[in-house]
Amino acid sequence: MAKVCSIRGSKVRVGRKIHRSGLAKKKGGIGRHVTKTVKRTVSPNLQTKRIFVPELDRYIRVKLTAKAIKTINKNGAYATLKKAGLI
Template sequence: MARVCSIRGSKVRVGRRIHRSGLAKKKGGIGRHVTKTVKRTVAPNLQTKRIYVPELDRYVKVKLTAKAIKTINKNGAYVTLKKAGII
């Protein structure tokens, strides 16, 4: 299953990590230099949750990011899931 949030649509992003070499000037070197960049992935903080929806009187199982869980706590389960098109 894809690593995508059901509500926000957050997914794995690709970024770069800078690789530096050399000794810092403070430590007696000639300074640090960027020699290359290395690809890396940044994954969202996903969790699978069973959320109880009182209006429907049932549980809904969804894959959410931590930020989406905060949104559900703030706006309510039914409103948030309805807006996302899950129910």
């Protein structure tokens, strides 16, 4: 299954990790230098949750990021899921 949040649409992003070599000037070296960059993926903090919606009187299973869970706590399950088009 895709690593995508059902509410916010957050998905895996691609970034780079910097490789450096050399000794820092503070430590008596000639300074640090970037030798190469390596691609890496940054995954969202996804959780699979079963959320009870009192208005529908049933549970809905969704894949959410931690930030989306906070949004549901703040705005309510029904309003948030309806806005996202899941209900």
